[in-house]
Amino acid sequence: MGSNADNQASNARHATPTPLTGAEIVWATLVGEGVTDVFGYPGGAILPVYDALRKFPIHHTLVRHEQGAAHMADGYARASGKVGVAVATSGPGATNLVTGIATAMLDSIPVVCITGNVSSKVLGTDAFQEVDITGITLPVTKHNFLVSKTEDIAPALRLAFQIAQSGRPGPVLVDITKDAQQGTAIFDFAAAKPKAYRPHPMLHVDEAGLEKAAELIRNSKQPVILAGHGISESGAMDQVRALAERTQIPVALTLLGLGAFPASHPLNLGMMGMHGEVWVNDAIQNADLLIACGMRFDDRVTGKLASYATKAKKIHIEIDPAEINKNVKADVALVGDLREVLEELLPRIAGRDGTAWLKTIAASKGESAVHDIKNLPDSGHLYAAHVVHDLWRLTAGEAIVVTDVGQHQMWEAQYFHHEEPRSLVTSGGLGTMGFALPAAIGAKTARPAKEVWVIAGDGGFQMTAAELSTIVQEGLKINIAIINNGYLGMVRQWQEFFYERNYESTPLVSPDFVKLADAHGIAGLAVKTRSEVESAVTAARKAPGAFLLNFMVEKEDSVYPMIPVGSALHEMIRRPGKNPLIESSKDN
Amino acid sequence: MKHTFVAYVEDLPGVLTRVASLFRRLNININSLTVGRSERPGLSRLTLVCEASAEAGDRIRASLFKLENVVDVDDIAQAPSVTRELALIKVAATPRNRAQIFDLVEVFRARIVDLTSESLMIEMTGVESKIEGLIEVLREDEGRILEICRSGKMTMRRGHHTSSVLKAMGAGSDERPLPEIDLADEHAAVEPD
Numbered sequence: 001m002g003s004n005a006d007n008q009a010s011n012a013r014h015a016t017p018t019p020l021t022g023a024e025i026v027w028a029t030l031v032g033e034g035v036t037d038v039f040g041y042p043g044g045a046i047l048p049v050y051d052a053l054r055k056f057p058i059h060h061t062l063v064r065h066e067q068g069a070a071h072m073a074d075g076y077a078r079a080s081g082k083v084g085v086a087v088a089t090s091g092p093g094a095t096n097l098v099t100g101i102a103t104a105m106l107d108s109i110p111v112v113c114i115t116g117n118v119s120s121k122v123l124g125t126d127a128f129q130e131v132d133i134t135g136i137t138l139p140v141t142k143h144n145f146l147v148s149k150t151e152d153i154a155p156a157l158r159l160a161f162q163i164a165q166s167g168r169p170g171p172v173l174v175d176i177t178k179d180a181q182q183g184t185a186i187f188d189f190a191a192a193k194p195k196a197y198r199p200h201p202m203l204h205v206d207e208a209g210l211e212k213a214a215e216l217i218r219n220s221k222q223p224v225i226l227a228g229h230g231i232s233e234s235g236a237m238d239q240v241r242a243l244a245e246r247t248q249i250p251v252a253l254t255l256l257g258l259g260a261f262p263a264s265h266p267l268n269l270g271m272m273g274m275h276g277e278v279w280v281n282d283a284i285q286n287a288d289l290l291i292a293c294g295m296r297f298d299d300r301v302t303g304k305l306a307s308y309a310t311k312a313k314k315i316h317i318e319i320d321p322a323e324i325n326k327n328v329k330a331d332v333a334l335v336g337d338l339r340e341v342l343e344e345l346l347p348r349i350a351g352r353d354g355t356a357w358l359k360t361i362a363a364s365k366g367e368s369a370v371h372d373i374k375n376l377p378d379s380g381h382l383y384a385a386h387v388v389h390d391l392w393r394l395t396a397g398e399a400i401v402v403t404d405v406g407q408h409q410m411w412e413a414q415y416f417h418h419e420e421p422r423s424l425v426t427s428g429g430l431g432t433m434g435f436a437l438p439a440a441i442g443a444k445t446a447r448p449a450k451e452v453w454v455i456a457g458d459g460g461f462q463m464t465a466a467e468l469s470t471i472v473q474e475g476l477k478i479n480i481a482i483i484n485n486g487y488l489g490m491v492r493q494w495q496e497f498f499y500e501r502n503y504e505s506t507p508l509v510s511p512d513f514v515k516l517a518d519a520h521g522i523a524g525l526a527v528k529t530r531s532e533v534e535s536a537v538t539a540a541r542k543a544p545g546a547f548l549l550n551f552m553v554e555k556e557d558s559v560y561p562m563i564p565v566g567s568a569l570h571e572m573i574r575r576p577g578k579n580p581l582i583e584s585s586k587d588n
Numbered sequence: 589m590k591h592t593f594v595a596y597v598e599d600l601p602g603v604l605t606r607v608a609s610l611f612r613r614l615n616i617n618i619n620s621l622t623v624g625r626s627e628r629p630g631l632s633r634l635t636l637v638c639e640a641s642a643e644a645g646d647r648i649r650a651s652l653f654k655l656e657n658v659v660d661v662d663d664i665a666q667a668p669s670v671t672r673e674l675a676l677i678k679v680a681a682t683p684r685n686r687a688q689i690f691d692l693v694e695v696f697r698a699r700i701v702d703l704t705s706e707s708l709m710i711e712m713t714g715v716e717s718k719i720e721g722l723i724e725v726l727r728e729d730e731g732r733i734l735e736i737c738r739s740g741k742m743t744m745r746r747g748h749h750t751s752s753v754l755k756a757m758g759a760g761s762d763e764r765p766l767p768e769i770d771l772a773d774e775h776a777a778v779e780p781d
Contacts, residue, residue, distance in 0.1 A: 134602065138609055143656040146602070163656055201660075201752045202650055322650035325643065 017188040022150040022181040023048040027056035029157040032189040039072035043089025046116030048181035064466035068438035070100020075442030091129030102140040104171040106429025110164040111171040119179040120148035142170030150183035154192035168320040202321035205336045214348035220289035229256035230294015232421035239342035248354030263417035273301040275410040279364045281569040287312040297327040307568035388415040399451040404436035404460035406490040408483040410559040434463030458484040468520040480548040493558045517548035524548035592664040598657040620740035660753040668746040674739040677710045
């Protein structure tokens with residue numbers, strides 16, 4: 001943001017050093033950093049900040065629970081690439097943020113959370129609504145600050161913005177005592193600029209490493225590019241595409257990588273890992289070279305490490321030195337910003353013929369592709385995969401989809417084909433149920449011109465359903481698809497596969513979601529058959545306001561294929577052909 | 589294996605918690621930790637010793653760097669270096685049996701820094717094994733040791749060595765090759781004054 005922020009600041013009202021209250025300094029600094037929207041919930045210890053809000057050109061969305069504020073800031077950041085901002089009071093307001101902060105931490109999302117705290121004189125006395133939020137959030141923030149002096153507010157906030165966005169992004173919390181908010185200090189935005197970012201001696205891209213990487217690529221017969229979240233964070237979409245196209249190397253994506261390489265591209269294999277297609281994981285297992293671009297070899301991606309891609313050399317391009325050799329040993333580690341590294345690497349790479357390897361992979365698709373649900377005609381059953389596939393088709397794949405966590409999330413990843421980065425907003429690392437609805441509010445706020453769809457399960461939706469009234473209060477056009485199977489579906493699936501179908505505590509009673517939406521003034525429809533899907537989705541898209549679709553899908557459907565935890569990537573549970581609950585040729 | 593990390597950290601509240609918390613999260617016990625002012629205003633220098641696998645060294649160093657308040661980290665590993673520890677040992681001693689302890693202190697090149705009719709305090713600086721040696725001998729008389737206070741280890745590389753970070757911060761940059769050092773010397777019970 002750097003110079004842009006400084007330009008905006010010089011245009012802002014407080015370009016010259018001016019005495020302001022701490023509360024005013026909070027907003028003036030945010031304005032200077034280019035912030036236009038924040039998500040929050042007022043309370044005693046943050047009241048001075050709220051009192052000053054009306055003087056500043058910042059839109060505040062009142063949430064229904066502070067977890068929602070953190071998820072909204074997160075969704076805002078994921079959809080736009082800008083820093084998301086959440087505001088909460090001390091004590092319970094601050095602790096309610098924690099799940100949202102951890103969600104942003106695990107997925108490297110730039111978020112700044114501002115909390116009020118009790119006056120500095122009573123810090124540590126168990127004063128009313130006092131918690132040690134910097135202590136609590138220490139392991140789930142990239143950094144945090146406790147600010148107890150008015151003059152420290154602007155430098156701390158500016159540093160928070162720098163830290164949130166630099167290197168591997170992440171959430172930063174700034175806890176400001178009430179007396180610091182109430183005090184007065186000279187506000188000088190320019191003077192509060194953080195000093196140049198400290199050099200990181202472990203960022204390391206040298207001639208030898210680049211040459212070695214180029215040589216490995218030149219000599220490989222069966223290479224695969226592993227495309228991760230770092231591509232969109234670094235803005236390296238063009239460079240990854242150039243690398244793939246020039247070398248004819250196929251691209252497998254992580255969940256958070258989806259969209260960073262176009263789904264329709266002939267070199268796109270699709271998602272890798274636990275619920276990736278068999279041919280994608282087989283390609284990785286049979287590869288002689290993996291080029292990991294901005295990904296961290298998460299356990300959901302590698303399966304059993306000892307048998308992961310044993311024949312392959314690994315080139316790991318990654319900005320966080322702590323990720324190198326963490327799970328998978330790199331033969332060449334290029335530690336730096338992905339776009340910059342690829343720009344240095346590309347001139348050393350010549351065209352190569354990848355036909356034979358691509359043919360081998362294409363041939364291995366065979367059976368799996370046939371059983372793929374989208375290729376089968378309507379059987380009268382309503383499957384979640386149908387719903388997602390139809391949503392993709394009817395929105396021409398151009399919507400921003402915000403998912404919750406569970407089976408529907410995996411079906412979304414399999415059947416909604418993302419062409420653009422930042423078009424899928426999903427909690428990958430932490431797997432936070434309840435993420436979708438608030439994160440969608442953040443995404444829609446950031447990109448109001450975009451069509452936004454929530455896809456959530458009946459379980460996760462109920463965790464944060466209170467934010468429906470936030471949608472109404474903000475007048476947001478958000479479409480909601482609930483994939484309702486009456487179970488905590490992914491847990492039920494694990495019980496089916498690994499716990500002898502002991503469905504303990506997974507059957508789930510839910511309210512009538514259409515009536516619930518109605519109570520909020522949101523229109524809705526229940527959908528029970530595949531033939532109704534198209535008209536329902538069309539009705540939702542045409543409606544002027546938010547719309548909720550309650551898809552009553554098959555109850556005991558499972559996500560296939562699947563790598564059982566602790567198994568190797570090639571030991572996948574395949575799509576069954578004969579189980580009547582599972583789509584198969586029998587359903588024709 | 590034993591890892592020794594030397595780090596420059598900002599001299600601010602909570603920084604030690606951040607460092608300690610990293611090891612807590614990795615479930616690694618910190619064997620020894622010393623912190624004090626460094627040659628740079630605003631920066632403290634710490635020496636941290638822990639037991640972890642050989643491969644863990646790089647990742648711990650990288651994770652320490654991820655802490656915003658950590659400015660520089662050196663993994664001393666097998667590099668030639670000097671490690672010292674300070675111990676204060678209070679022992680029961682009467683005028684009748686003092687002489688024996690005076691002899692011990694002489695042999696171990698320690699110092700008496702406090703003397704009363706019933707006790708005396710020994711100050712000893714050296715490598716761990718030397719301090720352990722003195723304690724062991726003192727323990728031969730049961731009940732003689734009243735208190736032991738040990739500083740934990742402080743480590744500094746031998747020779748002229750400046751990290752890229754400190755250079756970038758303006759430290760002297762003419763890096764000369766390390767002088768040949770007899771590593772046995774590391775454990776010798778020879779103390780500078």
